[in-house]
Each structure stands twice: as structure tokens, then as C-alpha cells.
Amino acid sequence: MAANTSSQSATAEARAETHCPVEATLALIGGKYKSLIVWKLMGGSLRFSHLRAAVPGATPRMLTRQLRELEESGLVHREVFPVVPPRVEYSLTEFGRSIRPVLEAMYAWGSGYLRKHGLEANCSMQPLP
Secondary structure, X not given: OHHHHHHHHXXXXXXXXXXXXXXXXXXXXXXXXXXXXXXXXXXXXXXHHHHHHHOOOOOHHXXXXXXXXXXXXXXXXXXXXXXXXXXXXXXXXXXXXXXXXXXXXXXXXXHXXXXXXXXXXXXXXXXXX
């Protein structure tokens, strides 16, 4: 009988699980530097050293972790070139490029919000070409 109660509880939890589109999006790009990394990769492939320069404030360890998470989620592709020393480039997948309108909308909304509060954007994000 206890097993049946456990099974019923698991089934109830599965039915109660919610799937929110906004939360799903934020889970993919909501890391400390994820949106900035994706934004910078919209211009094309970048090597780790270029990403490091483009994402000020991120330690190499944090940048590596954020890139790995973006790769695991299918937004970023990591390509290792078999040369000495090894060369690694990061680029957006087709799925990663599909988030551009979302980021552009967030950029526009955030810019308006800052202006409304008498502030000027002063981060490394610039309007995308």
C-alpha cells in the first residue's frame, strides 16, 4: 500500500509541474553573463580570448562555466581546431541565433527604462547590426 501512495504522489507532482515560457527562456539566458555572451556571438564566431575581452567582469572560470551551460542548452557551438596550440571558437547554433529578437526587445526595453530614470547605458552591449 505504501508503494501505491508513493506512486500516486509522484503522479500528482507530475501533473502539478508547470511549464512557463518566460521561465524557460530565462533558464537558458538568465545566467550572469549568458545574455551578453549570446549578444556578442550574434556578430559571428569568437575565440575564448576575444569573448573574455568582450565580457568584462567575468573571470575565466565563470566565462567557461557560462559557455558550457550555453553549449549544453544547444545555444552555442564549441569548435576545437586540431592545431598546436589548440584553437577553440564559439559560435551560435541556429537555435542560438533564433533568440535574437528576444534579446533585441530586452535591449530596447532596458534602454527605455534607463532613459526614463535619467540613466545612460554604459555596458559593453551595443545595438546589433
